[in-house]
Amino acid sequence: MSKRTKIRFIINPTSGPKSRIDVPARIQELLDHARYSYDIVYTTHAGHAPELSHEAANAGVEVVVAVGGDGTVNEVARGLLNTEAALAILPRGSGNGLARHLEIPMGIEGALRILNQGHITTIDSGEINGHPFFTTAGIGFDAYISSVFAGNKKRGLQTYVELVMKEVRSFKHLPVKASINGNDLDTDCFVMAFANAAQYGNNAYIAPEADIQDGLLDVCLVRRLDLVKALNLSYCMLTKQLANADSAEYFKTEYVTVKTEEPMLYHADGDFMGKAQEFEVKMLPLSLKVLVP
Known part of the structure; x- marks a missing residue:
């Protein structure tokens, strides 16, 4: 009999909307036990x-499953x-950006089927200022929304959209100095998104051409945002298109530095990281x- 692959499930019990699904029971029922031997641990x-994941890797566990949302996956x-x-990944969050980019089904049955049949x-x-990310990082408005969302008791897409609509009119662009591909940009910044994967989550594509294996960051710069530009950018994000040049600019690069006149908020995979006045963003090619x- 062939040796079974060791697998660990790491469950975040607080991820995403409330659900009545008994995840451990579904794992027991649907996992291919001829292929895998497994354990389940919970984050506290x-x-x-x-x-928990690094411990598993050091112990010879071959597959570690993140059961949760983007923060848990990160x-x-x-x-x-x-x-x-x-x-x-067994997606259990509200955005599920990396899972969607990798075409992992959102339902637990489909995700476990991929686990049973998939390949590595x-x-x-x-990495932004030393913080790893796997879908997107950013400075400006998206980081501000991440900071507000983190303190909100309600989760889910509806809450996120409501926050965006409430805050977008009052958020001000700020001057920044960026270096991209050796070219210096002295510009206003409403959002500067650094994308490894194509989307934030919920199929909102901030960088439709992003390739998660090309060794390059896709940078999306939104200098200023008025109603017309906001509508164009939103439509393009939801239809997986590049926005027109008046709304956003796109760059591909391995490395970005940004300096700001005053501290700016930043995020990694939607998790608010804090404020800084200098940012170093770089790729870690084929690292996961x-x-x-």
């Missing part, structure tokens, strides 16, 4: 998942960077193994 606090993946263990590949990751369809 922020920053716990990287410890934490689990951080612990697996540059190891032999592969990340898998290697993808890039990014993932299980995909």
Whole structure:
């Protein structure tokens, strides 16, 4: 009999909207037990998942499954960077950006089917001021929304959209100095998004041409935003198109530096990281193994 692959499920019990699904029972029912031997562990606090995933990788676990949303996926993946263990995802959050980019089904049955039948590949990751990210990072309005969303008791897409609509008119662009591909930009910034994957989550495509294995960041710069530009950008994000040049500019690069006159908010994979006046954003090419369809 062939040796079974060791697999660990890391469950964030607080991720995403409330659900009556008994995840451990579904895992027991649907997992291919001829292929996998598994255990289940639970996170108890922020920053716990990287410890659990890195511990698993060091113990010879071959696949580590993040059961949660984008924040949980980020934490689990951080612990697996540059190891032999592969990340898998059972999406349980509100955005599920990396899972959607990798074409992982949103339902638990479909995601477990991919786990049973899928194969392992290697993808890039990014880093902003030392914080790893796997879908997007950014400064400006999207980071501001992340900071507000983090303190909101309500979760989900509707809450996120309501916050955007409420805050977009009052948020002000700020002057920044950026270096992209050796070219200096002295510009206003409403949003500067750094994309490894194509979307934030919920199929909102901030960088439709992003390739998660090309070793390049896709940078989307929105200098100023009025109603017309906001409508164009929103439509293009929802239809996976590049916005017109009046609304956004796009760059591909391995490395970006940004300096600001006053501290700006920033995020990594939708998690608010704080404020800074200098930003260094770079790629970590082919640094994470993932299980995909």
